[in-house]
Amino acid sequence: MTIAIIGAGMAGLSAARDLTARGQSSVLFDKGRGPGGRMSSRRMETELGLIRFDHGAQYFTVSDPAFGEAVATWECDGIVAPWRGKLVTIDRDGLARPLGVRSRFVGQPGMSALIRHEAADQEVHWSSRVVAIDNGPSGVALRLENGVTAGPFEKVIVATPAEQAAELLHHAAPELAAQARAVRSAACWTLMCLFDNPLPVDWDGARLETGPLGWVARDGSKPGRVRVESWVLHASPDWSRRYIDLPREEIGATLLTAFQALATAPAPNLSSLHLWRYARSGCHQDAAPGWSHDARLGICGDWCADGRIEGAWKSGKEVVRAACPAL
Ligand SMILES: Cc1cc2nc3c(=O)[nH]c(=O)nc-3n(C[C@H](O)[C@H](O)[C@H](O)COP(=O)(O)OP(=O)(O)OC[C@H]3O[C@@H](n4cnc5c(N)ncnc54)[C@H](O)[C@@H]3O)c2cc1C
Secondary structure, eight states, X not given: OOEEEEOOSHHHHHHHHHHHHTTOOEEEEOSSSSSOGGGOOEEEEETTEEEEEOOSOOOBOOOSHHHHHHHHHHHHTTSEEEOOOOEEEEOTTSOEEEOOOOOOEEESSSTHHHHHHHHTTSOEESSOOEEEEEEETTEEEEEETXXXXXXXXXXXXXXXXXXXXXXXXXXXXXXXXXXXXXXXXXXXXXXXXXXXXXXXXXXXXXXXXXXXXXXXXXXXXXXXXXXXXXXXXXXXXHHHHHTTTSOHHHHHHHHHHHHHHXXXXXXXXXXXXXXXXXXXXXXXXXXXOEEETTTTEEEOSGXXXXXXXXXXXXXXXXXXXXHOTTO
């Protein structure tokens, strides 16, 4: 019987690919219209042509040797490339320091390319939001938002952000739901801007220690992008939480004003605002990829690890080991 996976982001796809490698069939359901999750790229048709903004994850780093091997393969296939932009931290006094010398990788031509690549040979049902999980004697069934029931499946892996996992697992696996409920994800207001001319800053990305912005990046400086002056501005987690309910126009205006002061920027040619409600989960001591034999349900996702892309990838592998020890 097939194993179903809810969520086709990095974690869910990592699990699916591991199952495929072990000869076990799987099927993924994702509420998104296409590949990306929090590694999405926003496409915008402009007078300069089609431009992509990495409005979620910015780049990823590698610590784990197994993940390093996967990254090397993706690099060989041209799916990812190192981002050699000049990155800095800007402190409260406005002083810029280099942000360390780790290799940073990005998908090309956008972050979502990696998810698209990983999903290519998997059975993924997009625009398929799961609203409930029913585990009965014949297996685990998924109720979709459109009224359809999928399954029953032999086992189900939930690979969504923690808050969404807690909701889905509430009745079917209360102990896993409790683990997910203990995690609080931080929100992130994101503004994408396109300027007519290069801005007068000598860095391509900056972490900011004060003010509404936490991170800004010259998206067009990443490999494989159209060479335009496109910027992604992320509000800090504290600021995003505090102003999550503020009208969007006020959010956009405040973030833009802060960036204009930082980078001596004029009015952008184009801008667009996005709210990531469950952006980053950080490191949670008690959260780990988990498996309930009784419920035939498991959890994975970045929140079960280090809150980053590498952690999401590893968590998918770990939950498969727990779910299918005999494979
Ligand atoms: C603004 C921002 C900046 C970031 N910057 C970085 C960075 O620089 N470096 C880094 O390593 N990480 C970064 N991250 C974190 C990184 O994006 C995540 O760690 C990683 O993408 C998580 O993968 P995942 O598969 O666990 O979750 P996701 O990518 O969120 O995938 C979960 C999937 O589940 C789907 N889903 C949710 N609920 C349901 C449902 N009920 N039914 C069906 N489908 C559902 C969603 O559509 C989604 O596709 C950033 C994230 C954000 C938002």
